[in-house]
Amino acid sequence: MLLTEEILLLEPGLEAVRAREEARLFRVIDELGELGMRFYSGRLSQGVTGETIACIKSLGMAAAEENMTDGVLNAAASLGLIGQEAARNGANEAVLETALALKALGEKTADMETIFSLRLIAISLKEVGKEAVRQGMEKEAIKSQFCLKELHNSCIGSENEFETFNEDFFSLIRDIGRCAADAGLEKAAINAAALMEDF
DSSP: OOOOHHHHHHHHHHHHHHTTOHHHHHHHHHHHHHHHHHHHTTSOOTTOOSOHHHHHHHHHHHHHHTTOHHHHHHHHHHHHHHHHHHHHTTOHHHHHHHHHHHHHHHHHHHHHTOHHHHHHHHHHHHHHHHHHHHTTOHHHHHHHHHHHHHHHHHHTTOOGGGGGGHHHHHHHHHHHHHHHHHHTOHHHHHHHHHHHHTO
């Protein structure tokens, strides 16, 4: 296997999780996030293969497993920024990969029952979806809507404050739908309306 810069950062990040060293985990995720931003903006290609999304997702999932909320938040923010940058630069597959990574992280976070983490993940998903709409990526916008709906479904039955989060999911999907309608992406607008009817 080719040892890329991202892969070389993954193990130190996982070690930081095992040692519960949040500051070190932050530094690794930030470095991966910067690599991803530079890669998808076309400013970097040598030694980087676009594995940043998978690496950040792995670190975020590991942090969630250890109840390290700040690590989860940092991973979610980094994924959201990379997804938006990928959309701005026409990297369709990376936008889809980011949406799926955020959904997986959100489902893992729902087990932690920390509403703030889940909110940030959902907002990051919405922003990726809206940037996809702005770039005319209808399939990717629809995927982000479905990921939000699936994330909502994974929260159903959770205790206490998660019950109040239903309206937030509705408004996040609605925001992508409105953006799609304004941009003339009819399928994405119709999809958002159909999903909103389910709430």
